[in-house]
Amino acid sequence: MRIAPTEVLLVIDVQNDFCPGGALAVAAGDEVLAPIHRIAPHFEHIVLTQDWHPAHHISFAASHPGKHPFDSIDLAYGPQTLWPVHCVQGTHGAEFPSELRLPRAELILRKGFRPQIDSYSAFFENDHTTSTGLAGYLRERGLTRVFLAGLAYDFCVGFSALDARRLGFEALILREACRAIDLHGSVAQIEAAFAKAGVAIVEGAELSS
Ligand code: VGL
Numbered sequence: 001m002r003i004a005p006t007e008v009l010l011v012i013d014v015q016n017d018f019c020p021g022g023a024l025a026v027a028a029g030d031e032v033l034a035p036i037h038r039i040a041p042h043f044e045h046i047v048l049t050q051d052w053h054p055a056h057h058i059s060f061a062a063s064h065p066g067k068h069p070f071d072s073i074d075l076a077y078g079p080q081t082l083w084p085v086h087c088v089q090g091t092h093g094a095e096f097p098s099e100l101r102l103p104r105a106e107l108i109l110r111k112g113f114r115p116q117i118d119s120y121s122a123f124f125e126n127d128h129t130t131s132t133g134l135a136g137y138l139r140e141r142g143l144t145r146v147f148l149a150g151l152a153y154d155f156c157v158g159f160s161a162l163d164a165r166r167l168g169f170e171a172l173i174l175r176e177a178c179r180a181i182d183l184h185g186s187v188a189q190i191e192a193a194f195a196k197a198g199v200a201i202v203e204g205a206e207l208s209s
């Protein structure tokens, strides 16, 4: 696969808290590192996202007395899964793993910093209205084709890919460079949405050829 200057590798939320031992560990989350490092040299442009919550974020079960991680609640903007406290601003869990080596990354986009709104997508917060500014950044730079990798496949990677399509970007998921949470059928749900939205899934073998 040939990578053009209009293409960008978007590495979603590869952070200590989503890796084994972290507060919201994704099974084998650290296994995305090797494929990401193998793929990255093919890209001229790399952007990282960082889940970046204040201490008492609305997405934390601990912010809702009587609620537990992985419960769902209804907020003003719709249903919200409650998570263990994770990726708190300035903590070790919010940092990128020390093994992650992407020194050429051109932008680190932080999201989820508004106390009252979660943000799975790199483009819009969970109200599907509040913009992170990423679409404007990509457009101003002429980046039209977004390849996605990282954590978690069925949440932040998936919602970012769907929003990319909604905004008119091409969106391709590097499946081998993602790992899923898989909560209540979330993988099947997001894949059905990918098919409808025209999100492409690229398997490892295709990328290395
Ligand atoms: C994520 C749940 C909560 C993710 C972030 O990066 O997929 N999932 N915050």
Ligand code: ZN
Residues within 6 Å of the ligand: 051, 052, 053, 059, 083, 086, 087, 112
């Ligand atoms: Zn989060």
